[in-house]
Amino acid sequence: MNIDDGKRLEPADHAPLLEIDGLCVSARIDAQDYPALDNISLRVGRGEARGLVGESGSGKSITLRASMGLLAQNLFVTSGAIRFQGRDLLADGGKSLATVRGTGIAMVFQEPAVALNPVMRVGRQIVDSVAWRRGWGRRQAREFAVELMTRVGIRDPQRWVDAYPHQLSGGMRQRVMIAASIACDPALIFCDEPTTALDVTVQAQILDLFKALQQDLQAGFLYVTHDLSVVAAFCGSLSVMYAGRIVEQSDDLRAMIAAPAHPYTRALLAAAPRINGPIQRLQGIAASAPPLTERVRSPAPPLVEVRPGWQVAATGDDEIERFSSGRQA
Structure with missing residues (x-):
């Protein structure tokens, strides 16, 4: 090594x-x-x-x-x-x-397929807690979810923000988990x-993102x-x-x-x-x-x-x- x-x-x-x-x-x-x-x-x-x-x-x-x-x-x-x-x-x-x-303190779990709610759209899962704390409406929360998805390297976030976890690849699900973890800085x-x-x-891409x-x-x-x-x-x-x-x-x-x-x-x-x-x-x-x-x-x-x-x-x-x-x- x-x-x-x-x-x-x-x-x-x-x-x-x-x-x-x-x-x-x-x-x-x-x-x-x-x-x-x-x-x-x-x-x-x-x-x-x-x-x-x-x-x-x-x-x-x-x-x-x-x-x-x-x-x-x-x-x-x-x-x-x-x-x-x-x-x-x-x-x-x-x-x-x-x-x-x-x-x-935030946590990024080992298996996003288990950690993510399978019946909730990923955009909502990313920002649900921060939107509740800040009193945001649905539109403002969705815009912030798109912003975070862009930040963690998800291409075409407008397309995926309303998707369910099973519709994403393993790497994309992990990026969603990371986006949710950094939502509150x-x-x-x-x-x-x-x-x-x-x-x-x-x-390697995920490690570059962490850096x-x-x-x-x-x-x-x-x-x-x-x-x-x-x-x-x-x-x-x-x-x-x-x-x-x-x-x-x-x-x-x-x-x-x-x-x-x-x-x-x-x-x-x-x-x-x-x-x-x-x-x-x-x-x-x-x-x-x-x-x-x-x-x-x-x-x-x-x-x-x-x-x-x-x-x-x-x-x-x-x-x-x-x-x-x-x-x-």
Whole structure:
């Protein structure tokens, strides 16, 4: 994977826009509680695009949904804080979440065919909430929908504004979802694997659109994906999850990919296919984490700052010392 292929925008402002501190979420199954997220802490600044990667079931999407107040009925936050622009969204029982959802914070879901209402015209779905808030009539709302569809690259929006989701291609449906997410000019956009179901050409177009929105809106992005090439193309910072925990994160994606500190991060990067260099057998990720020290196997290993803006779950004193001093293996 060549991280120089993507032309990412550098974060304009690293002042915390989103702060997640010590977030823990549990799942209740048959009257028994099981941990789903364990002590998640991360930051997203204005104009920053942070990738959140990890294998399926690691807790990436739950992190987004907890931050939006969209957890399933059997999932609940047990501790921690979620602050948006300095405001604790969990302090008042979630009432603050309802006020910022869709306005200050927006979500682009993985599958628009499921997220969009199949019996509602797409133009109305794009602007329904903002039109209600601003007291717009049908004509004014329709004009704004056309404007947003143009902005996200839908050709001939006058033709498609009154269409139903099933009449649009997968790429067009995803653009409709993005148009709906930016209708209220959010400061923060969550992306839950929004390009997974798209072919590579449309995927590249959607990423270009996100880059343009990042520049135009100066919005922060928290981008969940399992595709490391997407992270390399769009994100400037990275958090890696495993089994409901963050095991490594850095404000400098390039440095972290060049010399990952945690064994799981190294294994994850080694499993990515490469198109340059000698042909090698593709490495897989085992069902369990790579062999770790006893310190890692202890409950909730602490995140240690090995360099400014770079944190690693403890992998043994020698490893931490090596990275803290800047020595390479």
